[in-house]
Structure formats: structure tokens, C-alpha cells
Amino acid sequence: MASLTAEAIVCAVRAHGEHGAILRALTEGAGLVAGYVRGGRSTRMRPILMAGNLVVLELRARTDEQLAGATAELLASRAPLLAEPLSASAIDWITSVTAAILPESQPYxxxxxxxxxxxxxxxxxxxxxxxxxxxxxxELLLLAELGFGLNLDECVVTGARSDLAFVSPKTGGAVSVGAAAGYEERLLRLPAFLRGADGDPSLGDVLDGLAITGHFLDRDLLEGRNRDLLAVRARLTDRLGRAVA
Known part of the structure; x- marks a missing residue:
């Protein structure tokens, strides 16, 4: 990819040199891409290069191996959402984990x-x-797209497709109520919304869903790397937990 012009979601920005920044952004057709933004730390560019913003990104490089030069034009700003701690935590987490674990230049x-x-x-x-x-x-889709999808359609023990209420933290497979008898405390609770059920889940159900995806993200994708990301996620789930209370 020597050149690219596309809409992109800003996922991560890192200072580089005295005034520049390295931008990582997710595009529809080229996946996660990176480029050097000259003056990326300037007063003019900082509001544009904010996590979650939608931009028109232009990348230019002489070779595919060279870090591209990048320019970005703002299409939609998420800045107002960053003033609220819970929304800011969510945007920080979702963009950070996307930038950290997706391979570059592969479309998703x-x-x-x-x-x-x-x-x-x-x-x-x-x-x-x-x-x-x-x-x-x-997060469930992120696991699936990177080859660590969970089997939530049938019981990993009996093959039953009804009364699925738990997930095995070892196999990532669903477990029915009957098969889970006596082992409930060792399993993760499976909320119906994570299996595509209609209706709005309770926030307690959402936290149960995030406990499942968090367990497998940590085990299968973070794998001891990017441990600082877990602190970002912990802040998010803590704030969601207080919202429940």
C-alpha cells in the first residue's frame, strides 16, 4: 500500500519527534493502517487526531515498507463524548485494543x-x-475475526441447543443448565443477548457478557502483551459496575 485515501476511524496517536505524531487508524478496505502526521501535535491537529474521530485519511509512501506520510481531514468528532468519564473510558478501550491487536494492512x-x-x-x-x-x-466479533471465536450455539458437553446459560472458561463453549449442575461457580454466566436474543439486556447481563469476552481477550489475544490495556478495560468495567449499583 504505497498510497491510500479513505475514511478512517482514529484508533491511536503517539508523539514522534518534536512536533509530529504517528497515527493508527482503521479503514474499511485496508484494515489498520499507520502514518506519520507532520505537525500532528499542533493546536490545529490535536482536535482532529482524537481517538474515535472519523477522518478522511490520505497516506503516501514511496514503498510498501516505508512508514507513510499522512494527512487527515475531520469528518465527525467524538470530542464531546470524551467529557463524560464512562463514554471516554469506552472509547479509550475500544480504540486502544483495536490498534494494539489487529495486524496492519489486513481488511476487516x-x-x-x-x-x-x-x-x-x-x-x-x-x-x-x-x-x-x-x-x-x-469484543466477541474481534475474537472471532482473529481466529478465537466462541461456540455459543450448542452445549459443549451434550450438544444441546437450548437452555444455554454458561460458558466454559477453558473451551469457550456454551454449557446448558443441566450439564452445568454442580459446576456453576467454575463457569462464566452466558447472557442471552450475547447469543443474539432480542430485547435490551440489563446492565448486569452486559457485565456478564463483558466478563466472558474479557477473559478470552486476555487469554487468547493479549497473552501477556499490552498489559496496560487491561488497566484501561478495568477502569471501564469498574465504572459500568458503579452504574449498575
Whole structure:
């Protein structure tokens, strides 16, 4: 990819040199891309290069191996959402984990659409419960797209497709009520919304869903790397937990 012009979601910005910044952003067709923004730390560019913002990104490089030079034009700002601690924590987490674990220059159109939907939900939802459910579904999709999908359609023990109420933390498979008898405390509770059930889940159900996705993200994708990301996620789930209370 020597050149690219595309809409992109800003995922991470890191200072580089005295005035510049390295931008990582998710595009629909090219996946996660990176580029050097000259003057990226300037007063003019800082409001544009904020996590969650939608921009028109232009990348230019002489070779595919060279870090591209980048320019960005703002299409939609998420800055107002960053003034609220819970929304800010959610945007910080979802963009940070996307930038940290996706391989660069591989298209994930489903993830791009889902990330856009989560950000739109944070902006539009009247309660954290609504956008937090979308966040949990995004994490579930992230696992699936990177080859660590969970089997939530049938019981890993009996093959039953009904009364699925738990998830095995070892296999990532659903477990039915009957098969879980006596072992409930060793399993993760499976809320219906994570299996695509209609209706708005309670915030308690959302936290159960996030406990599932968090367990497998930590085990299968973070794998001891990017441990600082877990602190970002912990702040988010802590604030959601206080919202429940």
C-alpha cells in the first residue's frame, strides 16, 4: 500500500519527534493502517487526531515498507463524548485494543462496521446499558475475526441447543443448565443477548457478557502483551459496575 485515501476511524496517536505524531487508524478496505502526521501535535491537529474521530485519511509512501506520510481531514468528532468519564473510558478501550491487536494492512470490514456502530451507539444511546451491549458484541466479533471465536450455539458437553446459560472458561463453549449442575461457580454466566436474543439486556447481563469476552481477550489475544490495556478495560468495567449499583 504505497498510497491510500479513505475514511478512517482514529484508533491511536503517539508523539514522534518534536512536533509530529504517528497515527493508527482503521479503514474499511485496508484494515489498520499507520502514518506519520507532520505537525500532528499542533493546536490545529490535536482536535482532529482524537481517538474515535472519523477522518478522511490520505497516506503516501514511496514503498510498501516505508512508514507513510499522512494527512487527515475531520469528518465527525467524538470530542464531546470524551467529557463524560464512562463514554471516554469506552472509547479509550475500544480504540486502544483495536490498534494494539489487529495486524496492519489486513481488511476487516465487519470490524470496521461494528466499531463505527459502537461509536454511534455511545453518541446516541440514552443509557450506558445500550452501548455497552454493543461493546461486548464488538469484543466477541474481534475474537472471532482473529481466529478465537466462541461456540455459543450448542452445549459443549451434550450438544444441546437450548437452555444455554454458561460458558466454559477453558473451551469457550456454551454449557446448558443441566450439564452445568454442580459446576456453576467454575463457569462464566452466558447472557442471552450475547447469543443474539432480542430485547435490551440489563446492565448486569452486559457485565456478564463483558466478563466472558474479557477473559478470552486476555487469554487468547493479549497473552501477556499490552498489559496496560487491561488497566484501561478495568477502569471501564469498574465504572459500568458503579452504574449498575
Amino acid at each position: 470490514p465487519a470490524l470496521y462496521a461494528a466499531l463505527s456502530a459502537v461509536l454511534d451507539a455511545i453518541a446516541a444511546a440514552s443509557s450506558a446499558r445500550q452501548w455497552a451491549a454493543a461493546l461486548a458484541r464488538y
